[in-house]
Amino acid sequence: MSGVVIETERLVLRSWRAKDRAPFAAICADPLVMATLGPVKNRAESDELLGRVVAIGAAQGHTFWALERRSDAALIGWCGVIRGDMAPVDDKAEIGWRLAHAAWGHGYASEAAQATLDWLFTNRADESAWAITHSGNHRSRAVMERLGMTYRPELDFDHPKLTEDSLLRPHVTYSLERSTWLAR
Numbered sequence: 105m106s107g108v109v110i111e112t113e114r115l116v117l118r119s120w121r122a123k124d125r126a127p128f129a130a131i132c133a134d135p136l137v138m139a140t141l142g143p144v145k146n147r148a149e150s151d152e153l154l155g156r157v158v159a160i161g162a163a164q165g166h167t168f169w170a171l172e173r174r175s176d177a178a179l180i181g182w183c184g185v186i187r188g189d190m191a192p193v194d195d196k197a198e199i200g201w202r203l204a205h206a207a208w209g210h211g212y213a214s215e216a217a218q219a220t221l222d223w224l225f226t227n228r229a230d231e232s233a234w235a236i237t238h239s240g241n242h243r244s245r246a247v248m249e250r251l252g253m254t255y256r257p258e259l260d261f262d263h264p265k266l267t268e269d270s271l272l273r274p275h276v277t278y279s280l281e282r283s284t285w286l287a288r
Contacts, residue, residue, distance in 0.1 A: 108166065112219045115212060117169040117183055120158050124170050127179040127204075128154055136205045140241035142272060160186050166228075168200055171216055173207070180207040183216035185224050188234060192259040192277050197230040201247070213247045221251060221285060231282045238263075239274040252288070253278035 110117040129150035131137055138144045145153065161167030168184040181203035188198035199220050201213045221233055235253060237244040239260070248255075259277035266273045 108169065108223070110169070110219045110223050111174075112215050114174055115216050115219070116172040116174055117216060117219060118172060119161070120154060120170045124179050125151055125154060128170075128182075131181055131202065131204045134205055137202065140238045140244070140272065141202065142266070157182070157186075166224075168202070171201070171203070171212070173212070180204050180212060183213070183220055185220055185233070188236075190264055192256075192261060193234045193236055196232070196234045197224055197228065198234045198236065199224070200235065201244070208243070213244075214250045217247055217251055221280065225282050225285050233280045233285075235278045236275050238272045239276050245276065245278075248278040251280060252284055253280045 108117075108119070125147075129145070129147045132145040132150040132153065133147075135144055157168050161169075164187055166185050168182040168186060170179055171181045171183045172178065173180050181201065183199075183201040183203075185197050185199045188194050188196045199217055201217055203213055224230060224233055233253070235244075235248050237248070245255075256277045256279055261275050261277070262273045263270075263275045
């Protein structure tokens, strides 16, 4: 994967390491973390997901990077940007994050996502950044709003990778224009 390293006051967004697999698997196995993301994952499913994320980084030069807390070097989740792979974010710069439950409520998601937006608009030509989440994921929606992203209700959609009966199927879309980011 690319050698991108992004540092904030409290966090490091970096390439994935082999030692990240176990703590990332624990995050993906936590029912609280996965409540608005999908079913909990076992170790093999988590490793497969991480493999896809690393491959995206190798192909695109950016991905959902490992998110490490600087004070103790603990892996607390991921944050970054990928090219979306479904409408309404197909081939658009899609930012995302997933944090361990113990890391919630400390502003880490907002801090990491802001650093990701800064990296995106400084290093890529995209005119906008996009984010999607389950309509009931109020924590992620609050992060999107803190970032200055705009809710796009006309782009609400049912997630095509989830079953028809999944309560997580309804999704919302947010975006942030480069011009809005520059005006900050």
